[in-house]
Amino acid sequence: xxxxxxxxxxxxxxxxxxxxxxxxxxxxxxxxxxxxxxxxxxxxxxxxxxxxxxxxxxxxxxxxxxxxxxxxxxxxxxxxxxxxxxxxxxxxxxxxxxxxxxxxxxxxxxxxxxxx
Amino acid sequence: xxxxxxxxxxxxxxxxxxxxxxxxxxxxxxxxxxxxxxxxxxxxxxxxxxxxxxxxxxxxxxxxxxxxxxxxxxxxxxxxxxxxxxxxxxxxxxxxxxxxxxxxxxxxxxxxx
Numbered sequence: 001x002x003x004x005x006x007x008x009x010x011x012x013x014x015x016x017x018x019x020x021x022x023x024x025x026x027x028x029x030x031x032x033x034x035x036x037x038x039x040x041x042x043x044x045x046x047x048x049x050x051x052x053x054x055x056x057x058x059x060x061x062x063x064x065x066x067x068x069x070x071x072x073x074x075x076x077x078x079x080x081x082x083x084x085x086x087x088x089x090x091x092x093x094x095x096x097x098x099x100x101x102x103x104x105x106x107x108x109x110x111x112x113x114x115x116x
Numbered sequence: 117x118x119x120x121x122x123x124x125x126x127x128x129x130x131x132x133x134x135x136x137x138x139x140x141x142x143x144x145x146x147x148x149x150x151x152x153x154x155x156x157x158x159x160x161x162x163x164x165x166x167x168x169x170x171x172x173x174x175x176x177x178x179x180x181x182x183x184x185x186x187x188x189x190x191x192x193x194x195x196x197x198x199x200x201x202x203x204x205x206x207x208x209x210x211x212x213x214x215x216x217x218x219x220x221x222x223x224x225x226x227x228x229x
Contacts, residue, residue: 004159031215040125042206042219043160056216091159095215105217107152107159 002026004108006092012114013082020078021111025094032075033105034067036060037089049075082115089113118143120207120220128226135179135194137223139207142188147209149190150217151181154204163205166190177201202227 005024013019025032031050035043046065047057051072061067064082069075079086089110095103123138141147148167152160164175171183181192190207207220 033215033217035217040221042120042208042221043217045216045218048215058216093160103215104162104165105215107161109157109159112157 004092004094004106006090006108006111008111009109010112010114012116014116015082015084017082018078018080019082019113020076021090021092021113022074022076023092023094023108024074025092026096026106027073029094029096029106030072031095031103031105032069033093033095034075034077035091035093037091037110038087043089043091046077079113082113084115087113087115118147118209118211118218120209120218122205122207122220122223124223125221126224126226128228129197130228131199132196135192135197135201135225137192137205137207137225139181139190139192139220140188141190141207141209143209143211145211147211149181149183150208150210151175151179151190151192152206152208152219154206154222156203160206163192197225197227199227199229201225 007022033048034046037043049069064080067077091110092108093105095105119142121140150165151163164173166183174180204222208217210217
């Protein structure tokens with residue numbers, strides 16, 4: 001399977017704990033995106049990387065959230081001191097270097113976080 | 117500011133009937149428009165996209181959508197619903213030079229036997 005993969009698929013944690021999610025993009029893709037989807041809502045943009053550079057962060061990404069893509073390949077999203085409001089599906093997507101003005105984003109299956 | 121509005125959080129149609137999911141957008145620049153489908157516990161799959169070529173866009177699984185600038189709409193249709201079409205559908209937009217995608221809240225499509 002050469003699609004976008006995310007690990008873990010499900011995470012249950014207690015309020016106040018730290019959690020880290022991993023995303024492996026499609027191998028030739030240089031752009032990687034994180035979105036958050038809460039119940040009954042569409043996904044909301046959090047941040048994106050081009051290679052290892054983090055180019056944009058949403059105001060949704062509070063100081064407790066940090067994302068990295070150290071070698072321009074996989075990415076991690078860490079949430080410190082989790083709160084119940086952090087419960088959501090965290091989606092990762094990647095896109096390639098295509099010459100067209102639009103580069104399709106391919107989504108992974110997501111990591112569902114439940115904060116008790 | 118850019119936004120997407122999907123009319124109807126739930127839509128039910130009978131198997132074999134026309135599917136129509138409504139989407140209106142707001143954008144100060146020419147948008148790229150998309151429809152995604154999400155099955156339970158799965159990620160998003162792109163159904164179709166409008167990127168300023170033909171206004172009638174055909175996608176996978178028999179779906180199509182028409183970009184109407186005058187109405188700021190991008191409604192999704194399928195002539196004949198199938199049970200396997202039951203899922204959540206998201207209308208979304210982005211714009212040239214801005215990679216992030218802005219999604220609507222979604223419409224859950226129910227297919228009645």
